[in-house]
Amino acid sequence: MSEKNLLPELAAYLYGSSNEDNGRTPSERELAEHFGVSRGQIRETLAILEAMQIVERRAKSGIFLTTRTASVEALALFAKAGLPLDPIQIYEAVELRKIHEIKAAELASLRATDENFTRLREILASSERRLAAGEPLAEEDRDFHLEIVRATQNTVFFRVCSVYYAMGERRLPIYFADPDRGRNSHAEHLQIFEAIQKRDANLAQALMSAHLQGVEGYWKGLIAGGKA
Amino acid sequence: MSEKNLLPELAAYLYGSSNEDNGRTPSERELAEHFGVSRGQIRETLAILEAMQIVERRAKSGIFLTTRTASVEALALFAKAGLPLDPIQIYEAVELRKIHEIKAAELASLRATDENFTRLREILASSERRLAAGEPLAEEDRDFHLEIVRATQNTVFFRVCSVYYAMGERRLPIYFADPDRGRNSHAEHLQIFEAIQKRDANLAQALMSAHLQGVEGYWKGLIAGGKA
DNA sequence: AAGGGCCAACTGGTCCAACCAGATTGACAG
DNA sequence: CTGTCAATCTGGTTGGACCAGTTGGCCCTT
Numbered sequence A, B: 001m002s003e004k005n006l007l008p009e010l011a012a013y014l015y016g017s018s019n020e021d022n023g024r025t026p027s028e029r030e031l032a033e034h035f036g037v038s039r040g041q042i043r044e045t046l047a048i049l050e051a052m053q054i055v056e057r058r059a060k061s062g063i064f065l066t067t068r069t070a071s072v073e074a075l076a077l078f079a080k081a082g083l084p085l086d087p088i089q090i091y092e093a094v095e096l097r098k099i100h101e102i103k104a105a106e107l108a109s110l111r112a113t114d115e116n117f118t119r120l121r122e123i124l125a126s127s128e129r130r131l132a133a134g135e136p137l138a139e140e141d142r143d144f145h146l147e148i149v150r151a152t153q154n155t156v157f158f159r160v161c162s163v164y165y166a167m168g169e170r171r172l173p174i175y176f177a178d179p180d181r182g183r184n185s186h187a188e189h190l191q192i193f194e195a196i197q198k199r200d201a202n203l204a205q206a207l208m209s210a211h212l213q214g215v216e217g218y219w220k221g222l223i224a225g226g227k228a
Numbered sequence C: 001a002a003g004g005g006c007c008a009a010c011t012g013g014t015c016c017a018a019c020c021a022g023a024t025t026g027a028c029a030g
Numbered sequence D: 001c002t003g004t005c006a007a008t009c010t011g012g013t014t015g016g017a018c019c020a021g022t023t024g025g026c027c028c029t030t
Helices: A006-017 A028-035 A039-051 A072-080 A087-111 A114-132 A139-150 A155-175 A179-197 A201-225 B006-017 B028-035 B039-051 B072-080 B087-111 B114-132 B139-150 B155-175 B179-197 B201-225
Strands: A055-058 A062-065 B055-058 B062-065
Touching: A006 A028, A006 A039, A006 A062, A006 A072, A028 A039, A039 A055, A039 B039, A072 A087, A072 A155, A072 B155, A087 A139, A087 A155, A087 A179, A087 A201, A087 B087, A087 B155, A114 A139, A114 A179, A139 A155, A139 A179, A155 B072, A155 B087, A179 A201, B006 B028, B006 B039, B006 B062, B006 B072, B028 B039, B039 B055, B072 B087, B072 B155, B087 B139, B087 B155, B087 B179, B087 B201, B114 B139, B114 B179, B139 B155, B139 B179, B179 B201
Parallel strands: none
Antiparallel strands: A055 A062, B055 B062
């Protein structure tokens, strides 16, 4: 069936085929047959899923979906697999993203290096070219935000924040299908960039906060609409 | 060799036996022999390590340690395995923890439920009993901090923060070996609790910030001392 | 008809032996 | 010293096998 990246496909399948009552999934042997791969490969993937606490393997009993909250990594994985995300958890993840990025804007103002500024300028220039050509923004949005986190010089921070973008990746083309959204976003990015460059931490923080309100609103709309 | 939790042991071994130059580790077959387990089990563990981006498996070539920054999960794993942690990354993780928990104190002040308060009271009572008995604090510290994050009612947030405590777990007994530290910590916890109960978000935030300065100082001392 | 106890099938955990094809390496020839 | 090529090593993947608890259904008892 699948050729690569068994992980998201398996995760999706588990959710689709699990027992409604107790969350029990098909057995390893059944999964192996369904995906046309060996049991060893299924086990390897399940090990990862278990490490992510998406699944629990009970010896000699079965594999069960974890009811506990998904980590951000798990959310990103689900999004990648095209699985419907729990609206509540999306909302929680967006809140966490706000916490992270507002603080990141502040720290970036204090610590950004020339290298960071160069990259930010490149990203903004790329955005401008896109908009001028009438094309929708794409990875520029993600790159801009991640570069600000990187500018905090905290690599652990960067690593943690990276997963949000895996989560929203599928949505970017949809989000920026509206040209106005692209222009708005770019304008706000420019302001944030300038604030950081002026080392005005408070302003950068405030602008980022305002900017992310829009993102939050978008997700809220999706949640209200029931789609995720 | 190992009986359970191959993961941290394997991670530790990989770091100890990898090639200094290119980070290449022993082959799967060698690892299997060394740990006295089958290759399948080694592969399963390596899959997790690879998902954590601690290791990279190159087909038909070898297994290589990733030079990229570790995620918080990886840091926690290393700590659990008793591996020396990179001081810089510890510092970064502590900074991130501060960001998280100060915000958590604020949100908890706004959202904590009776259930949260009950649990917090229980934790504080347990701490008091310990101190009265002349015993060092143990998991009470972790429980208190995590309960505050839980009180934000953001389960994704809670999940992300949980890993910090896996990271520092080994240190708790050492940290609280000094009775003064236990008393101080407990007193500050009490203040934070009261601020949250009074729904005074600003105060809770400020107190948490001050409280975490101590933690940060402790880690800074460790880093300066070279031990991690 | 309901309850309890037993057994067979099922399940995850583990191991082994094998094959594949590309990467690597070292010896050999120039 | 250099270039070439074959033997070796490596991860990737498969299939089969065995173990020992778990489960669930069947049958007997009450």
